[in-house]
């Protein structure tokens with residue numbers, strides 16, 4: 396199946412009461428692992444990459460790899476730009492035919508966040524879903540994190556979504572990027588944000604949140620949950636363990652296949668946790 400637009404993934408999830416996992420790729424092993432899991436579970440999904448992780452390959456390479464792997468898959472999948480912190484990043488992803496985009500100007504003052512995000516909306520064709528962020532999610536991804544994390548203010552949500560015309564809103568409600576064992580969703584705040592938002596919500600920082608919290612997000616208008624650290628760690632751990640077991644190990648292909656299997660297991664578990672009644 397060809398890549399579908401982010402809007403199609405969102406709409407199908409909303410109509411089937413599902414939450415899409417959004418899994419970060421960096422390389423071929425991660426992509427293969429993600430798609431293996433998607434094929435097992437059958438839930439529409441985002442595969443995404445942040446500008447920090449295209450440093451190795453470029454947007455076109457990621458697009459070609461993901462598109463080619465999906466040719467033999469029936470599950471709808473969108474290719475998403477994660478944390479596009481500049482309009483240049485948005486332009487790069489659009490030029491490479493990504494089908495969904497996040498503009499993240501959440502660290503800028505409110506009016507500047509609106510202006511930058513609205514500009515990204517103008518750049519995206521209507522079929523490319525746009526995610527924008529209000530409030531600034533704490534923690535670090537690829538050593539990058541905000542100087543000051545801040546929660547999403549429910550009083551700003553209606554105006555922000557209307558002004559930007561985004562299709563999804565990324566929220567900061569206690570979720571934190573990276574391994575953060577103390578991260579907890581503030582469900583009262585999430586409920587207030589949800590009431591104020593006319594578009595579905597996105598929760599970042601899926602790796603650090605406990606399963607019982609992830610399993611409740613579908614009740615709160617959340618349609619997309621981002622997971623990165625868990626997959627990355629599965630791959631690094633596999634290679635680390637292979638080396639520790641045998642410092643003379645040279646079968647890269649065997650260890651690579653083990654890494655794919657480990658990533659697929661992590662992704663499958665996350666999709667099932669996010670969709671306790673469906674998957």
Ligand code: 13P
Pocket residue numbers: 419477478536571572573574598599600601602603621622623624625
């Ligand atoms: P984790 O690394 O905590 O899963 O967060 C990923 C993320 O939110 C990517 O945008």
